[in-house]
Amino acid sequence: EDKVVQSPLSLVVHEGDTVTLNCSYEVTNFRSLLWYKQEKKAPTFLFMLTSSGIEKKSGRLSSILDKKELFSILNITATQTGDSAVYLCAVEATAAGNKLTFGGGTRVLVKP
Amino acid sequence: DGGITQSPKYLFRKEGQNVTLSCEQNLNHDAMYWYRQDPGQGLRLIYYSQIVNDFQKGDIAEGYSVSREKKESFPLTVTSAQKNPTAFYLCASSRQTLQETQYFGPGTRLLVL
Numbered sequence: 001e002d003k004v005v006q007s008p009l010s011l012v013v014h015e016g017d018t019v020t021l022n023c024s025y026e027v028t029n030f031r032s033l034l035w036y037k038q039e040k041k042a043p044t045f046l047f048m049l050t051s052s053g054i055e056k057k058s059g060r061l062s063s064i065l066d067k068k069e070l071f072s073i074l075n076i077t078a079t080q081t082g083d084s085a086v087y088l089c090a091v092e093a094t095a096a097g098n099k100l101t102f103g104g105g106t107r108v109l110v111k112p
Numbered sequence: 113d114g115g116i117t118q119s120p121k122y123l124f125r126k127e128g129q130n131v132t133l134s135c136e137q138n139l140n141h142d143a144m145y146w147y148r149q150d151p152g153q154g155l156r157l158i159y160y161s162q163i164v165n166d167f168q169k170g171d172i173a174e175g176y177s178v179s180r181e182k183k184e185s186f187p188l189t190v191t192s193a194q195k196n197p198t199a200f201y202l203c204a205s206s207r208q209t210l211q212e213t214q215y216f217g218p219g220t221r222l223l224v225l
Contacts, residue, residue: 034213042202042216088154099170100214102154
């Protein structure tokens, strides 16, 4: 059974801090790993990672994948209160239908 | 505007009642998905459909049913067999080509009276 585990479960930081979120996975026939940000309702897409060692960046957010050790990290630098959200990691396997297995999420609270 | 819509935003179910959640997309996506999210947890896949008139069970299909009569629509019925239906339900869609992102609707919160 495919499994995705995120850590920590939650964290509280102050504006300007850097946070690092972890996602480890056990998946048969890995295809890609995705990060989503969920504020109040629907998750919004952040990154899709398919290759090891290639960092993807979007503003203050970056992410990298290690396919040998089966994990990914999501970094947020110079955090702002608007970064407060649940961050979800999902892994796609080469099963039919682009099926995703989600981790439990990491809740980030950024205090002013 | 292109996107995914879900209705209603909130839904109340009485004991023994079937209820249907709507999901519509105008993105011309082939694949559609239903997820359930419980408080403090990630998303779990209920059903998914790659093409019209075809769908597959996800990880927690028991107590749910779906149909895919049109490409744009993928309604989810929560049946009376689902004993713990209170949750946040998210619909998503994606194109069928490899490594395409799933896009999510705004969700429906289902509560049992």
